[in-house]
Amino acid sequence: MSLFGKLEVEVEIKAPAHMFHEVNTTGTPELPNICPQFIQKVDLLEGEWGEEGSIVCCYFLVDGKIVVSKEVLEVVDNVNLSITFKLIGGPLLELYKNVKFIVESKPKSEGGLVRNNFEYEKLRWMF
Template identity: 45%
Template sequence: MALYGKLETDVEIKALAEKFHELIHQKPHHISKASSDKIQGVELHEGEWGKVGSILYWHYVHEGKACVSKRVIEAVDEENNSLTWKEIEGDLSKHYKNFRIKVQCIPKDKGSVIHITLEYEKLHEQIPDSHTFLQLCVDTAKDIDAHLMGYDNEGSCIAAKA
């Protein structure tokens, strides 16, 4: 069993890639509005929202347990709607020496594809690959999509206009 692992998946969404990227990059503190059963909150611990080197403190639920994560924004690629976080402290650190989450939002003719990559180094061989955390990311992406589709391009609620 290898200590290094990499899991990847694609999630097809209806929202524009740019809108999805903007939310997770510039406004991650709004993710809890879209996915409150999974993400309880995101706080800016150090730096500025969306800036490389900034540190965010996440409160989330994984496998039915309340968890925390302190992550640094490691890389941002605006042109390719890509963002990489590196875990620096928190519940994932109990099992992994290194843990990175990369999210790329790829435009399509209709909607987008969210490509999620987890790269990690386990502390020991008995730790399973992080399929459940990947599923948490997938489910959260679907919640964000549903949230974004409830609003028009100006940020107004479509249902309120009906």
């Protein structure tokens, strides 16, 4: 028996929604310059930046340690400002069978709203 779940978080941002979406697709190599306290480095392993099917390797800083995550860019929806990443490598796959991150940007009168969805299936169901 598997345990499926979804965690959703919404955050207001000062930047326009389309700019946030652009940074998370074609501007991904700039993320370490934008938020160095969280992202140390991003490498393109396959494909082109911002294209569906491309594979990236992200180096995150978690509790003072570098954690490596390998992800495939599954869906890029430039009309609805949505991106879907599927985790294909990294320590989270020791606990989860499947992990997807869906990032949606919504315009507001000033700035934007970002909805982050974390969809997962645990490897083991425990009490």
